[in-house]
Amino acid sequence: xxxxxxxxxxxxxxxxxxxxxxxxxxxxxxxxxxxxxxxxxxxxxxxxxxxxxxxxxxxxxxxxxxxxxxxxxxxxxxxxxxxxxxxxxxxxxxxxxxxxxxxxxxxxxxxxxxxxxxxxxxxxxxxxxxxxxxxxxxxxxxxxxxxxxxxxxxxxxxxxxxxxxxxxxxxxxxxxxxxxxxxxxxxxxxxxxxxxxxxxxxxxxxxxxxxxxxxxxxxxxxxxxxxxxxxxxxxxxxxxxxxxxxxxxxxxxxxxxxxxxxxxxxxxxxxxxxxxxxxxxxxxxxxxxxxxxxxxxxxxxxxxxxxxxxxxxxxxxxxxxxxxxxx
Amino acid sequence: xxxxxxxxxxxxxxxxxxxxxxxxxxxxxxxxxxxxxxxxxxxxxxxxxxxxxxxxxxxxxxxxxxxxxxxxxxxxxxxxxxxxxxxxxxxxxxxxxxxxxxxxxxxxxxxxxxxxxxxxxxxxxxxxxxxxxxxxxxxxxxxxxxxxxxxxxxxxxxxxxxxxxxxxxxxxxxxxxxxxxxxxxxxxxxxxxxxxxxxxxxxxxxxxxxxxxxxxxxxxxxxxxxxxxxxxxxxxxxxxxxxxxxxxxxxxxxxxxxxxxxxxxxxxxxxxxxxxxxxxxxxxxxxxxxxxxxxxxxxxxxxxxxxxxxxxxxxxxxxxxxxxxxxxxxxxxxxxxxxxxxxxxxxxxxxxxxxxxxxxxxxxxxxxxxxxxxxxxxxxxxxxxxxxxxxxxxxxxxxxxxxxxxxxxxxxxxxxxxxxxxxxxxxxxxxxxxxxxxxxxxxxxxxxxxxxx
Numbered sequence: 001x002x003x004x005x006x007x008x009x010x011x012x013x014x015x016x017x018x019x020x021x022x023x024x025x026x027x028x029x030x031x032x033x034x035x036x037x038x039x040x041x042x043x044x045x046x047x048x049x050x051x052x053x054x055x056x057x058x059x060x061x062x063x064x065x066x067x068x069x070x071x072x073x074x075x076x077x078x079x080x081x082x083x084x085x086x087x088x089x090x091x092x093x094x095x096x097x098x099x100x101x102x103x104x105x106x107x108x109x110x111x112x113x114x115x116x117x118x119x120x121x122x123x124x125x126x127x128x129x130x131x132x133x134x135x136x137x138x139x140x141x142x143x144x145x146x147x148x149x150x151x152x153x154x155x156x157x158x159x160x161x162x163x164x165x166x167x168x169x170x171x172x173x174x175x176x177x178x179x180x181x182x183x184x185x186x187x188x189x190x191x192x193x194x195x196x197x198x199x200x201x202x203x204x205x206x207x208x209x210x211x212x213x214x215x216x217x218x219x220x221x222x223x224x225x226x227x228x229x230x231x232x233x234x235x236x237x238x239x240x241x242x243x244x245x246x247x248x249x250x251x252x253x254x255x256x257x258x259x260x261x262x263x264x265x266x267x268x269x270x271x272x273x274x275x276x277x278x279x280x281x282x283x284x285x286x287x288x289x290x291x292x293x294x295x296x297x298x299x300x301x302x303x304x305x306x307x308x309x310x311x312x313x314x315x316x317x318x319x320x321x322x323x324x325x326x327x
Numbered sequence: 328x329x330x331x332x333x334x335x336x337x338x339x340x341x342x343x344x345x346x347x348x349x350x351x352x353x354x355x356x357x358x359x360x361x362x363x364x365x366x367x368x369x370x371x372x373x374x375x376x377x378x379x380x381x382x383x384x385x386x387x388x389x390x391x392x393x394x395x396x397x398x399x400x401x402x403x404x405x406x407x408x409x410x411x412x413x414x415x416x417x418x419x420x421x422x423x424x425x426x427x428x429x430x431x432x433x434x435x436x437x438x439x440x441x442x443x444x445x446x447x448x449x450x451x452x453x454x455x456x457x458x459x460x461x462x463x464x465x466x467x468x469x470x471x472x473x474x475x476x477x478x479x480x481x482x483x484x485x486x487x488x489x490x491x492x493x494x495x496x497x498x499x500x501x502x503x504x505x506x507x508x509x510x511x512x513x514x515x516x517x518x519x520x521x522x523x524x525x526x527x528x529x530x531x532x533x534x535x536x537x538x539x540x541x542x543x544x545x546x547x548x549x550x551x552x553x554x555x556x557x558x559x560x561x562x563x564x565x566x567x568x569x570x571x572x573x574x575x576x577x578x579x580x581x582x583x584x585x586x587x588x589x590x591x592x593x594x595x596x597x598x599x600x601x602x603x604x605x606x607x608x609x610x611x612x613x614x615x616x617x618x619x620x621x622x623x624x625x626x627x628x629x630x631x632x633x634x635x636x637x638x639x640x641x642x643x644x645x646x647x648x649x650x651x652x653x654x655x656x657x658x659x660x661x662x663x664x665x666x667x668x669x670x671x672x673x674x675x676x677x678x679x680x681x682x683x684x685x686x687x688x689x690x691x692x693x694x695x696x697x698x699x700x701x702x703x704x705x706x707x708x709x710x711x712x713x714x715x716x717x718x719x720x721x722x723x724x725x726x727x728x729x730x731x732x733x734x735x736x737x738x739x740x741x742x743x744x745x746x747x748x749x750x751x752x753x754x755x756x757x758x759x760x761x762x763x764x765x766x767x768x769x770x771x772x773x774x775x776x777x778x779x780x
Contacts, residue, residue: 076740076741115417115737115739116740117740118739118740119739119741119742122741122743122766125764126421126741126764129421129426129445130424130425130426130427154761
């Protein structure tokens, strides 16, 4: 909750199926960005019914947010209850077997049943209502299933339009073509579709993450991830970094246009000045800076949420500018 | 027993000008009920007992779910009635949260409790929504003498700042007729008595004086009607009538005693003349009259603000001289938390007395409790953190055999409280698609062991 003057940093709504190491790392990155006051993590939701994965993501949220306290809530993980549960990597379960020196578990799983999670639509609605106008964004890292369902939820379109500036989508279109079609056709805010291939150096988890904070749950997850690649394809991290720091110029942004999802899952981009869709691509010159920022932020120690922190100095200067991202 | 000529359900014992006493459900009325839209079925009643300033949750929630075993400390007094109780966890009132409006959780949580609307933060421009009890009352209220009763025990101020810029209208009312019209609670037992058993209006001072002068009971005014009626009743109905009229007389005596004791009014509690100083006595009188009103089908809907949100009442009768609200900002200090626990227990103990009254009152083959939904709850869970999720909520009674009681049901986290209200509206015969911030009906109330997991 905010009791200070002015707007706090933008509220982040992160939705993923958490089927890739990239999406798990993006959750850590998001909290690293929150620690720098670039955003506030509103809620994290999952687009498949998998309690083991929900348990891990819930643990990550608790790890970064700290315990509920005065005026601070730890919202549940939103989890879709329909559809296929999908694969469960040991990365989501093995960390819970780790023990501290005193024999107590290093990480505790608070999600045992569906009721320990929340309904994604209810959470989206409740936490959108808590944002200042045009002071939030969505990140999609996976199929668009949850976001498509949200569009049919009572009053949601108006809330999205009022409260958020954009959606940055590392969208797995093939996983749910119908949902992707609906989102690109009906989402009432600009969409930035990630089309950037910048890999995250997996080796840095064992090296840099351990050096900064050996308790980071990402370390355990990475070690348990079967056949973890040394270079992790990282569209979700691209989406997350761009969403929270759109003005940094980390990536190239196309001119506006319209993205139409075809029945076969292809996304066709048609340039148009009136369009509200953009393609987000890698800038080879910024690649090293992007990777360095990812490592620094995703490995950072938790910074417990504070009641209110004024926006960063740079943002203050831009208060009167429209909140649309720079290109 | 069925008398040859059916007695209408809405029969009153009338007296000279000042008395109109409704009757309990009698066997003689059975044919009349069979002719009603729901043959042979007693009406479902609902009541809300709101306690302020949250609860110490580790003493409210048991460590288990499903069938009740030993009740947690705060609910101990309800142990004899646990087979009639349903505890629901994880219900949330998002509209009680700040949602950019800053401080004022007490004002918001009470204001929005039955409306599911975020109230407007203002001292003068009052804006809320119609509470769901009033939506139900508008639909079914014509079937009873009073569409609803709004009751309380402390502070009926309707203006002023009661919490960080929120008008007292939000903290001192549960029921809202419209978005701008709260329904102030009756605090004075005498005023409630006269409303229930008089002509519906409070007596004038002259009438009250005349009655007091001759030390006459309100029952004395209806003696002739009573005699006539009883001559046509069978022995079972005569016994019921005797018990019923005795309970009215007992409440009347309690009020008279309290009025004699006015000098003892607690200076820390804002009360009008005639309101008893003793909290337990006050509650007993008010709740006895609720039971009588339900029994006589005078109303089917009651809201009861036990004390107001943010109340700083001291509970010296249980050895707590600190104010309730300051204690709830306990910062996890054990001594303060213990005081709050004792207050929480004390409130539940009073409520348990009412539950006993409802359970011991027969209604046909069942009891008044069986045909009721008595919701006891708060608009905050952890008062120290001002949390609006996992709101303390128990329901006593089966709502006309609609609820499977005797267990703790955990809803999915962040489930809107309005989902429960939507479900209760169904049970009251007023189904609707949406209320407040509801997202659907609350599943599992009438099923055993619902677990989506």
